Amino acid sequence: MNVTVAIDAGEAPSASEAGPAPKRIVAAYGFWIFLLSDIVMFSALFASYAVLVHSTAGGPNGAELFNQVRVAIETACLLASSYTCGLMTLAVNSHRRLGTYLGALLTFALGAAFLALEIREFADMIAHGASPQRSAFLSAFFTLVGCHGLHVAAGLIWLVVMMAQVALKGFRAPVLRRLQCFSLFWHALDIIWVGLFTVVYLMGVAS
Numbered sequence: 001m002n003v004t005v006a007i008d009a010g011e012a013p014s015a016s017e018a019g020p021a022p023k024r025i026v027a028a029y030g031f032w033i034f035l036l037s038d039i040v041m042f043s044a045l046f047a048s049y050a051v052l053v054h055s056t057a058g059g060p061n062g063a064e065l066f067n068q069v070r071v072a073i074e075t076a077c078l079l080a081s082s083y084t085c086g087l088m089t090l091a092v093n094s095h096r097r098l099g100t101y102l103g104a105l106l107t108f109a110l111g112a113a114f115l116a117l118e119i120r121e122f123a124d125m126i127a128h129g130a131s132p133q134r135s136a137f138l139s140a141f142f143t144l145v146g147c148h149g150l151h152v153a154a155g156l157i158w159l160v161v162m163m164a165q166v167a168l169k170g171f172r173a174p175v176l177r178r179l180q181c182f183s184l185f186w187h188a189l190d191i192i193w194v195g196l197f198t199v200v201y202l203m204g205v206a207s
Contacts, residue, residue: 031181035188038151042192045144046199053204055136062141062204065130067121071201074117075193078152081110082190089183095171104163107186111156118149141200148196151189158182 053062088103122142125131132142162182165175 028177028180031184035184038188039192042144042147045140045147046195049140049144049200052136052140057135057137059135059138060128060130061137062200065125065128066201066204067124068201068205070117070121071197074114074121075197077110077114077117078190078193081107081114082187084110085183085186089179092171092176092179097166100166101163104159108156108159111152111159111186115149115152115156118145118152122146145196145200148189148192151192155182155186155189158185 084103084106088100088107091097091099091103122145125138130138132139159182162175162179165178169175
């Protein structure tokens with residue numbers, strides 16, 4: 001029985017007869033798999049850090065290295081960027097270009113500020129002899145925090161590319177799908193940072 005006969009007879013077509021799923025559903029499903037794989041990777045990095053956090057080899061530990069004021073500013077920037085990303089998504093859903101560009105600009109500025117502060121933190125630590133090869137603790141720290149920083153940098157590049165696509169193509173369906181994926185990615189980075197801030201910085205100072 002083909003699809004036309006099934007519809008005429010009042011019967012719902014089976015999954016095989018209905019054809020492939022819409023591209024929007026396939027893209028969303030695939031991107032969620034990517035996010036879950038990314039979370040698995042960060043879980044492994046968190047576990048490695050937890051095992052090596054006390055392996056300082058006589059070098060400095062977290063309490064001696066971490067600047068809580070700077071980390072608090074980094075956190076505020078990234079959490080605020082999540083809010084502006086949400087505003088951008090609302091503007092995208094309403095097909096408002098000005099609101100989309102403004103939300104993207106604020107998100108980019110806050111993300112870039114976060115990244116600049118993190119790079120400055122790494123540079124200061126290395127200048128004081130706390131480089132990744134100094135101890136297993138520092139190797140785990142730079143790997144975990146640096147991996148998150150690389151994701152933020154990739155997100156900023158992605159955001160610039162998406163704004164170029166909005167300017168050239170408008171709010172077409174493929175552009176809307178990519179913007180939705182970007183929003184999920186950016187919010188996931190915020191969630192990971194909250195865990196990183198708690199496990200690495202707060203618990204590091206407390207210990």
